[in-house]
Amino acid sequence: MNRLTAILAATTCLSGAAFADDERIIVGFATAETGFMQAYDKPAQDAAMIRIAEINDAGGLLGKQIEVVNADTKTDRAEGAKAGLSVIDQGADLVVVSCDYDFGAPAALAAESNGLISFFLCAESIKAGIQGVGPNSFSASVLGAVQGATMAEWAYNKKEARTFYRLLDTWTEYNKSICDGFDWMMPQLADAELVGQDTFLNEDASIAAQITRIKSLPEEPDAIMLCTMMPGAVSAIKQLRAAGINSMILNGSGVDGSYWLSAVPDLSNFFVPVQGSIYGDDPNPAVNEFNAKYTEVTGGAPATQYTYPGYVMIDVWAKAVERAGTTETSAVVAELEKMKGEPTLFGPRTFTSELHHQNQARYLIVETNNGTPGVVDEWTISSPIPVADLMK
Amino acid sequence: MARPSILRRTIATPLILSALLVAFALAAWFAGSRPFNQTVIDIFLQVVFVVGLYTFVGNSGVISFGHIAFACLGGYVAAWTTIKPMMKGSAMPGLPDWLMQMEIPYWAAALAGGGFAAFWALVFGAVLMRLSGIAASIATFAMLAMVNAIYSNWSSVTAATSSVVGIPILRSIWPYMIAAILAVFIAWAFSISRYGLALRAARDEPTAAAASGVNIARVRLIAFVISGAIMGAGGALYAHSIGIVTPDTFYLGLTFTTLSMLVVGGMGSLSGAVLGVLILSSLIQGLRWLEAGVQIGTSTIALPGGVQEIALGAVMILILMFRPTGIMGNSELTGRRARTEKPGEPGTT
DSSP: OOOOSOOOOOSSOOSOOSSOOTTOEEEEEEEOSSSTTHHHHHHHHHHHHHHHHHHHHTTOBTTBOEEEEEEEOTTOHHHHHHHHHHHHHTTOSEEEEOSSHHHHHHHHHHHHHTTOEEEESSOOSTIIIIITTOTTEEESSBOHHHHHHHHHHHHHHHSOOOEEEEEEETTOHHHHHHHHHHHHHGGGSTTOEEEEEEEEOTTOSOOHHHHHHHHTSSSOOSEEEEEOOTTHHHHHHHHHHHTTOOSEEEOOGGGOSSTTGGGSTTOOSEEEEESSOSSSOOSSHHHHHHHHHHHHHHSSOOSSGGGHHHHHHHHHHHHHHHHHTSOOHHHHHHHHHTOSSBOOTTSOBOOOSSOSSBSSOEEEEEEEETTEEEEEEEEEOSSOOOHHHHHO | OHHHHHHHHHTHHHHHHHHHHHHHHHHHHHHOOHHHHHHHHHHHHHHHHHHHHHHHHHHHOOOOSOHHHHHHHHHHHHHHHHSOHHHHHHHOTTSOHHHHTOOOOHHHHHHHHHHHHHHHHHHHHHHHTTOOHHHHHHHHHHHHHHHHHHHHHOHHHHOTTSOEEOOOOOOOSHHHHHHHHHHHHHHHHHHHSHHHHHHHHHHHOHHHHHHTTOOHHHHHHHHHHHHHHHHHHHHHHHHHHHSEEOGGGGSHHHHHHHHHHHHHHOTTOHHHHHHHHHHHHHHHHHHHHHHHOEEETTEEEOOOTTHHHHHHHHHHHHHHHHOTTOSSTTOOOOSSSOOOOOTTGGGOO
8 A cells, every 4th residue: 555656636525424314415426437338427427517516506405515426337247236335335315327227237226225216327228217227216318219219200200201221230229229219100100111121230340231232122211220329330321321322311319429420421311319419509508508518627528418318317306306305215206206397408307107217308300411410400209108118 | 094084184175265255254244334245245256156167177177268158057047037027027028937937035046057057067068078178178168159149149038138137136245155165165075076086187197097097078077067056056146146147247257357366376276266266356356445545644545547457467467477376376275384286196095
């Protein structure tokens, strides 16, 4: 211990009371500070910290300042369980866990078994909530299936798309959920036709075989529903365009961001659903203000829309605590479950005793035209996706 | 008489190792911190895995990259048999009816996991144990890849790459301690048994052993099945420790962690297997505490994130530089002055 290579002043309180007491309100982040999940957790956590700072500046929650404790999951499931227990031991009233269901679940399960509320930062699987953790678990994002359904319905109504092609990257649950939502929506769109479907794997260097099948269709489809994510998405998009396929490409939110656009120069006719715009053109000026604040606090603008759910999470939780007048789990859960279309910066949010996730949400549609992304429309699917269809 | 003498000469080893494990458990119990408790549970699981690995690798001298596959088999047995039938139906609809309705306690799941893994070890081993040297190692690796590919894609039975949740979580430290101690005793009993001695003879002098009537493939197969059973039970308990299983938990990461713990501890020694885990895990934990920050007076000092992995690598290189055969080499903790087990010595009467 006498030769530390670096000395850092800790920004957070680590001394830790052993048990939660009513004098303090503590938010515990059992998230990844190292490893690949850090890229997903950090921006959302920064956004959450901004909301916490706003609340504290405005006089705190129930008249108390919100305190924060952290534990690193190291992007490891077993470490995740420990991180969860660690923030619980430090008295957390709310346990915030990793973005991804797989990596967040161990900490969320630890919170659940200690009777505490857990919130996934931005998980988009239905399992990140009641179905996969328990009755006190929530997710701050929107179900992946809603993204696929949104894109299908929007393209059908606003772009007169009638022939669709479904291209699924089977690598992750997230990808599958986008296509599941698309599949749910398709039969509801009169005379919309699925002209073909195919699968590939994110790591495939070439999707030439899949492209050949699209090219051999009698007519180019109006829209291709591309259910994939980074890093494979870039290569797939590039190959589709290089092959001369000019159909509109519909995506999930996972490809939001301009960081990769230079790899596919002059990309056009490319559509992504987002909860808020990082491009400075969000119809809600408050979102643009948030972006400015985020830039000021972290030194860089949000890179993708997955920054935003962290802000929403603290927002809805704090409102529920305020209404319940306590941080006690069952009272706060009851207040959260009363939220029907609760307005937030990034669209209305609804929680029910059946679903602690969004099965219907307002999405902004971002179109990339000549390599420049920008908001062109917004869309909310006409009816929520039933829980039974989400569980299938 | 051979048997009482070897028993008496070696019984100290598992007893000392068990005492060490009990000491760790008591430390966790007295500390009363839940994350620390979970850390010690993790250490006990690693002990089970590394001792399972040692049972085969240490005695046969064939390095296996495939043993984590058995942990995977065991982990999923725990998922199949302990999750509430209602939850199983939606996650794994392809399970046969009798399995779907089954809900057994964790210890039974661990036994079943061990049994299932042992069965597959017998099937795979019957083929693989005829190979030796690097061919056998690569073949075990192929087995790991195969099991991983099947479990990552058979969605109706394993839920493919999705996490399987709903496994009852067991946060008490004692069952894991008992499992680790049992693993140590099984490994010890095997290594002093007739088959263990024959296998070590075959490791050191295959030609002479074969000429003396040792059926090398057969004794290796016995070790493979026993170690597979230990790994399977360990995998089931691992599932109970965090409550979820996914195929990629039981893949390269865990394979190399357990192998490096065994190599650093000393491949040919049961004490090395256990000490390798205890020393490396304590080191990892210590570095993590430093990473998280330690309060000294009013200021908190902390290492930058990621130092733990680098420091661990450096320490492992240093240990292997100065002790190429690992911390323990081929010797065991006996309570007496440490001495090296000469090839063939335990077999002499």
